[in-house]
Amino acid sequence: MRNIRFGIIGYGFMGQTHAETIAKLEYAELAAVCDIDAAKRPAEQAVEFFDNANEFFAKGRFDTVIIAVPNHLHLEMVEKAAKSGKDIICEKPAAMNAEELQEMITLTQQAGVLFTVHHQRRLDQDFQTAKRVYEERAVGEVYVIKSSLYGFNGNMHDWHIYPHYGGGMLYDWGVHLIDQLLFMVPHKIQTVNARLRNVINANVDDYFNIQLTFENGLIAEIELGTYFLNDSERWFERHWFIGGNEGSCVIDGFQPEARLVRTSELLTNTPSKSTITHAGPTRSFGNPPPGRILTESVAIEQTAHSMFFDNFVKAKNKQAELLVKPAEMLRLMELVDLIRKSSEDAQSYPFDK
Numbered sequence: 001m002r003n004i005r006f007g008i009i010g011y012g013f014m015g016q017t018h019a020e021t022i023a024k025l026e027y028a029e030l031a032a033v034c035d036i037d038a039a040k041r042p043a044e045q046a047v048e049f050f051d052n053a054n055e056f057f058a059k060g061r062f063d064t065v066i067i068a069v070p071n072h073l074h075l076e077m078v079e080k081a082a083k084s085g086k087d088i089i090c091e092k093p094a095a096m097n098a099e100e101l102q103e104m105i106t107l108t109q110q111a112g113v114l115f116t117v118h119h120q121r122r123l124d125q126d127f128q129t130a131k132r133v134y135e136e137r138a139v140g141e142v143y144v145i146k147s148s149l150y151g152f153n154g155n156m157h158d159w160h161i162y163p164h165y166g167g168g169m170l171y172d173w174g175v176h177l178i179d180q181l182l183f184m185v186p187h188k189i190q191t192v193n194a195r196l197r198n199v200i201n202a203n204v205d206d207y208f209n210i211q212l213t214f215e216n217g218l219i220a221e222i223e224l225g226t227y228f229l230n231d232s233e234r235w236f237e238r239h240w241f242i243g244g245n246e247g248s249c250v251i252d253g254f255q256p257e258a259r260l261v262r263t264s265e266l267l268t269n270t271p272s273k274s275t276i277t278h279a280g281p282t283r284s285f286g287n288p289p290p291g292r293i294l295t296e297s298v299a300i301e302q303t304a305h306s307m308f309f310d311n312f313v314k315a316k317n318k319q320a321e322l323l324v325k326p327a328e329m330l331r332l333m334e335l336v337d338l339i340r341k342s343s344e345d346a347q348s349y350p351f352d353k
């Protein structure tokens with residue numbers, strides 16, 4: 001297989017994270033870096049450094065660029081990269097909106113270069129485990145999926161707190177969480193209802209709640225709060241709840257723990273007893289009797305983010321399709337645009353894609 005010579009533009013948090021990953025890949029090397037901040041020059045002498053994007057694309061001796069500049073610059077860098085014939089891995093969100101992304105797709109198609117977006121969270125172990133549970137119908141017919149992520153300090157920083165640069169949590173984490181759902185559920189979305197809030201950040205969203213209804217009736221809810229306080233154990237982590245007609249699956253954490261939860265017997269259409277619970281008189285709610293709730297452990301998928309690059313090198317050598325395809329990104333970005341509109345107008349909208 002042909003090795004990849006990478007160039008990275010934007011050598012901040014994510015650019016440097018990519019450099020660390022590349023250093024561990026046997027089929028890749030870091031050839032060049034570009035950042036307008038000369039203090040970001042890498043220590044390694046063998047890596048060419050540029051502080052100007054035009055020179056980087058014109059003179060840098062690399063074949064694939066990773067674009068890791070702030071979000072409002074993705075289109076500009078994709079255009080420069082396509083025109084200089086480089087294959088492209090662009091950081092998420094691919095673009096500020098679907099219109100920009102369509103322009104990127106056209107530019108890269110015209111130039112005949114590979115174009116993908118770094119949605120490495122398709123390889124998160126919790127997500128891959130949820131996807132397998134869904135696909136294997138381990139909880140029967142799934143009617144609801146809840147995907148959530150909570151934080152405790154409202155943490156937003158640098159350019160992420162300004163809308164102009166593409167700040168806010170919908171662009172930051174939202175696109176990952178939404179992309180996972182679209183990658184998992186192979187049905188069209190019928191309707192979108194979303195609300196974004198600035199809870200403790202003045203200018204950008206730091207809380208959102210998104211409800212998607214799929215054409216098969218499945219309801220998905222994605223919720224993220226950067227300031228969403230609770231004192232339950234493992235609260236400040238990633239959570240999945242997958243509800244089916246034969247049980248539920250609960251997955252917690254980035255180093256996930258997963259379990260299937262079932263009942264030992266269904267009480268539908270059995271003669272009822274009057275029950276007074278803490279909820280008052282109800283036969284449907286309150287605590288189940290001992291032994292009624294059964295729990296099974298679930299094997300965790302052993303995926304890693306570096307598999308994104310394993311796929312990319314295969315795609316570059318025409319041995320595989322790209323894991324993250326431009327058309328999928330366009331659907332995601334169109335949905336993100338509609339999520340913003342739904343929130344601004346306080347309305348639900350049809351999507352039908």
Ligand SMILES: NC(=O)c1ccc[n+]([C@@H]2O[C@H](COP(=O)([O-])OP(=O)(O)OC[C@H]3O[C@@H](n4cnc5c(N)ncnc54)[C@H](O)[C@@H]3O)[C@@H](O)[C@H]2O)c1
Nearest residue numbers: 010011012013014015034035036037068069071091092093
């Ligand atoms: N996939 C993920 O999990 C993930 C995680 C974090 C960030 N990201 C994405 O990575 C991108 C970068 O985010 P970050 O948090 O690393 O930001 P950052 O601020 O840490 O780094 C951005 C870098 O780009 C440089 N830069 C700005 N303008 C430039 C220009 N015109 N030419 C060259 N360099 C320029 C800055 O000097 C800075 O070093 C964003 O698109 C973000 O959404 C993705």
